[in-house]
Each structure stands twice: as structure tokens, then as C-alpha cells.
Amino acid sequence: MNPVMKIHQLGKQFLCYPTSRPQSIMEAAVVAWQRKQADEFFWVFRNVNFEVFPGEMLGIVGRNGAGKSTLLSLMAGLLRAEEGSIQVRGKVSALLDLGRSLHPLLTGSENIRASGLLNGLTSRQVDERFDQIAEFTKIEKFLDAPVRTYSSGMKARLAFSVAVHTDPDILLIDEFLFVGDEFFQAKCIERIRALMQNGTAVLLSSHIAEKISTHCDRALWLDKAGVCRIGPPDEVLHRYHASNSAAASLPCSPEQAP
């Protein structure tokens, strides 16, 4: 089978906060000339290589700060890598930040329209799918109320419902699936399975290992040292746990936290 995403020698750098960060134009001018010699970048990860195939669910595990979200943002095209490349085929959809794009003053149905458009649907497509999306949320009663009155679970439902109705070829999910109540979770999983049967590849990042092992076909482990392993979930998770228990006695290195 042909892959839908090819990741080749990927590496991402971030600026080191807060030592060298200019906060004003004055500071920037002062810092500008000494900029070259300062070692202010660090690699989140480097030399990451793998491929994603249609219809599979790939879980990404790693400790906080290992670059899980960064990797997903790179795949989504929100960030640009310093090294290597990510090639994709088809439409990418993502749930990177739950309900972040919802507007508190707009009503639920206005938000469905808005986030449909922001997720890459044309207004005609939004109109066609509106009823399906509204039905999927199961909060039809509240769709005319402004979103600021919603609970976080209701926002999650709204955001998720829109994202899974955009026909993605690749769906990126960041720690998100496990927010709503268990009924909605089950419904989400069911919908995701249906999408996968249609050839959608799903990338799921989580630090909850159990979720990865129950749902995913393969797992990818991003270590802070830049090591990355990919393989059957149980095998990868076993090594991940082994390294965690080994590292538990060591103090956390300070450059970890962004």
C-alpha cells in the first residue's frame, strides 16, 4: 500500500527561553550583534523517519516536552521544520487544541459554520453537512446558546464533530479523545474507526499508554534524547515504560520545559 505521509530526516529547533529572547525593539538591537555566537537553539528532535499508511492508527507516546505536539503541528503544516521534510497526500485535519478556535460570543450553530470554514470546508459544504454535524454533537438543544455558556465537554463535542466531518485523509489528534464522557468517547472512537475504514490515517498523541495499546496499530516513541522508535504498540510501550522507570530516579533536566 502507498503511504499517505512520508517523514524524512525531520528535525525541529526551538529558541531557548528566556535568556536571549528580546522583549522589545531596544533589546533586540542590543542582542542583534552578539546573536551569532550565542548558543540559543536546542533540538526538540532530529533524524525522525517514518511513513504513515492509509487506514492505520499510529500512536505517538513520549514524556512531556518530548515533542509530540510539535510533531503534530509540523505534520499539520503549522510549523516549519529546520531539517528534513514531511510530505503528505490529501487533506489533513486536526484536533490540536480542543475548542480553542470556538468563539465564546457566537452560538453553537454559528460556531459549527465558523469552524467548518476554518477547517477547510467551503460554505456550500458546510451547509450540506450542517445537519449531520449538529446531530453528531448530541447537544442540539443548546446549539442556539452562545458557546461561552457551554461546559468544556460540550465544547469538545462541537470541535470534534466538525473535525470528523471534513473528510480528512490524515487526522491528527492531540491528547484530545479522552476529554468527553465515556459515551461520547465511544462514539468518537466509532466514528474514527469508520473514517479509518475509508482510508483515513489517524495519528494520536497521548501519554496515556493504555489508550495507545488498545486503539493503535503501531506506536511511535519520541524520546527527549531524540531517539525515536516505531513498531507494534506493545513492544514500543514496553521499552517506553522501561526507560521511564530507569529515568525516574534521575532529576528532570531544566532545558526540558519550554
Place this chain on the structure above:
Amino acid sequence: MTARPAAGLPKPGEKTGSAVTWRLAHEIPFSWGRLGYALDLFIHLVSLEMRLLYKQSWLGVFWTLLNPVIQLLIFSLIFSHVLTVAVPRYPLFLCCGLLCWNAFTESLTMAAGSIVNARNVLYQLGFPPSMMPLVVVTVGLIHFIFSLSILAVLLAWYQVPLGWPLAALPLIIGIQGLLTLALAFPLAALHVRFHDVKHLLVVVFRFMFFLTPILYATNAFPHVHRMLYAANPLTHLIEGYRAVLLDGAWPNWLALAGVAAASIIVLFFGFRYFQSRRFQFIEDL
């Protein structure tokens, strides 16, 4: 619910045709479909901004009118009675400059913050950040056109005869939009990194207000000073409005063409700078 789990999904194989070509994750190749989508998004965002601006406010869109009316009253009172300026129909004269100035500065202030305020939307895949300054400037222009109704009332009050030169009005408004847009892109991109931009704008605008012929006419100055005023693009726009609306004369085409050309050049480089900073926005916010 379980009866039709795959409701609304395309049948297997149906969408394989659309997904054959490889692309880099951060690049979206141009297509007509993409352009149509961008247009839909643009219309949606403009109407959203219009609705949100005055949501949960009692007077709503009339704030757009109230603010310049109060300014007009104050300045007219001072410069007609206290510090007399020798300009006939002074409120009308003032109104041309003031509305243009307000639209320009308010649009730029909003545009400077447009990326920072769109923090949430930036996380949406495929959302072009360059859309935000464009939307804000368009909204500013719509409000400007709306506020021209004050001018219309004054024109009717003073019974100013309007002639064919009125046909040049849309063109001048268009050039004003172009100028605003040209400055909006680099300011929005800079403001993400340096929040000083917004404060700096306040100071610059405060100076510029008195250095732009809003309260007075340019011919009140000797020749050398007039050269300095010519360097200010707003001078030509305001004089254009005054020529068309007050004197019933055609505007100074050469000056307007100069402003338009300069705007296009700045727009080109400003947009390039904006696009080069595009991926930095999420990291910097």
C-alpha cells in the same frame, strides 16, 4: 446512532482521486478550489468581525457614527469660534479630513493586533494568516464608507453642488484601502514579535494628526513646508476628498497615482515580509 455509523462518509475509493499528488506539509499548492474557499472564508470573517464588533453593545453600529460626530462638534467649536481658521464651511472641510484620518489610524491599529488577536484561529490547518490583516482593513473600509453618511448630511446641510468629479470618490477610497493594507501586513507581523508596535503607533499617530492637514489647509504654508506635506500620503488623499466633495473639481491625479504606486511597492515588500514570518507566529505567540 449505531444504525448508520458511517453516515456522511464518502464510499471507499471515492476520494482516492483527489489524493494522488504529494506536497510538503506546510505548503498548500494553488488551485481554483482553494481560491473559492479563501473567498468563502474572507466573506465569513468580514461578516463575523462586523457582527462581533458591536455585539452586546446597546448602540451597536451607531458608535461608528457617534465618535466622529463628537470629534467634529468639538473641533468645529474650537476652530470656528476660539481659534478661528479662515476656511469657509469649516465643519464640512474638517469632516473630509477627520473621517479619512480616523479610518486610516483605526484600521492600522486594529491590523497591527490582528495576528495576535487571531491566536486561536491560527491553529486551524490551512488557515492563511495573511487573511487577518486583509479582513481587518476591509472591515475598516466598510465602517469608513458607512461613516461617510455624516459627510452626506453635512453636504446636504450646506447645499454643496456635487458634480461629475464625485465619480472619482470610489477610486480615492480604493487607494486609501490600498495604502492601509500595504502598511497593515508589516505592522501585523512586527507586532507579533514586538508588542511595542501598538504603543509606538499611538505616539506616531498623535504627532501625525497635527502634521497632516486635517484641521487646516495646506496652502496656509510656505512652499518648503508644502514639500514636506507632500511626503505624507494622507495629505493627497484628504485633498482628493476635499477637491471632489467640496470644490466639485477633479482630484490631483498625479499625486494620487504616486500614492497608489508607493502603496503597491510597500504592499509587495510588506506582504513578502509577512509571509516570511508566517511560521514564526505560532512559535512567538
